[in-house]
Amino acid sequence: MTEEISLRRVLPHVFRGSENELPVRDSQLWLQENMTFRRGTYYLIEAESGTGKSSLCSYIYGSRHDYDGKILFDGADARSFGIGRWCELRRRSLAYLPQEMGLFPELTVMENIEIKNRLTAHKSGNEIVSLLERLEIGEKAGEPAGRLSVGQQQRVAIIRALCQPFDFLLIDEPVSHLDSRNNQAVAELIDEEARRLGAGIIATSVGNKIKLPDYELLRL
């Protein structure tokens, strides 16, 4: 179980030499001595385009390492983790919805979700159907994901991200293409799942903010 993820003077390589300039200068995350995300707390990272929110998500998920400083999982330096530790973290502790979603366009909505859920056996088929219905995409279950609107694809990707246990849910602009009602429905769903697991949420936004009930707002 992961209780805390801490950033110690983290700075993307691309921002080296910009310590006294925007966006680094006013950031509440970059170059902070100790910024800690705690399990059970929700964080909304507000950022302008190009300030590095997708980079931050990739660093925490361990898919990129082009940063200075340290990222610690319960005090352990993420740079020391081998592939086995990352796999374990991603299987049990970290759920991630990247901005580009990563759906397979030629597979159906249900196949896209099952491809993940078969590995985790986290939800039953009936539970997946009821999640699709809850997010008003139940009738799309048999359609290729590539034929859905971007907002519909976001809802599929959110359900897929929830098909695993997690201590932290990392979601990069999860509602950028959703209207207010769907934003609310998605927020209620992930709040319910995170609360049940006692998990934290780290969400980013350049505009449309996910309507979580209670969160710490951070400026990147």
Ligand SMILES: Nc1ncnc2c1ncn2[C@@H]1O[C@H](COP(=O)(O)OP(=O)(O)OP(=O)(O)O)[C@@H](O)[C@H]1O
């Ligand atoms: N894979 C990568 N390797 C190295 N640098 C990258 C990579 N992806 C993005 N960058 C650089 O990092 C900086 C921040 O990009 P990033 O995609 O993290 O920003 P963002 O805040 O998510 O932007 P947006 O809201 O437009 O998606 C940019 O200058 C970009 O060129």
